[in-house]
Amino acid sequence: MKLVEKFEIIELEEFTGNGAAIYSIALGDDEETLFDRFVKENENTYPDEINSIVERLKAIARLGARPGYFKDKEGRLGMGDGIEALYDEPNSNLRLYCIRYGTIAIILGGGGFKSKEIRAFQEDAKLTEENYLLRTISIRINKAIKEGVIQWDGNCLTGDLLIDDTDA
């Protein structure tokens, strides 16, 4: 599994509410987050689904990241690095991965088209790449939380949200 040496956790200020804080990840020195990239990649091909996903995220910011809104078992290597996907509507084509922290916060990754012909994400190269990328990020964030570099303040992450292992 390829390690990610540098990334930053960025709050998506478009989604506000008392239910859950919503973050995404900017890799390296990118200013664009993984979620921004996901929207850009799919807004023209699947505009209605992108609208629906954004509406659902707006609602989650107000109602909380309740377990029922997500599909779990999208990848688990060890404690606390579970990757989930936003529950998609029956006829949807898109899968969006995230890391969920109880009901109070989610970190959005990327995703992509999920064919009806496949049963598992491992059968699709793009989904596999996005899923495994978020797993490595999740593991590194959990390490930073355990070390106290990143802390929780209510439902917000505080501390140094820029992870940089390039000199390590």
Added chain:
Amino acid sequence: MERKKRNRGAALQRVMERITPESYASTYKQMAIAARIADALEAKGWSKSEFAARMNQQPSIVTRWLSGTHNFTIDTLSAIEETLGVQLLITAPTH
């Protein structure tokens, strides 16, 4: 260290602008109903399977209800209200 200024995705901004209040209200209500059902199940200590059995439904149907993506009929809402003893009608979100 100075925090990175996010280059706000123009794509996300476009999506936010084209979402209509009516469409968002519909999505919000579906998800709020799902939240109320989940809260009621927790209060009663019922599992999804137990609730499904009481509703004469498959657990996968209850999973769909709790996902916030289900377009409930009045009949289904009424049956759920009777089983759980809760009111599910949601008022519109404020913006």
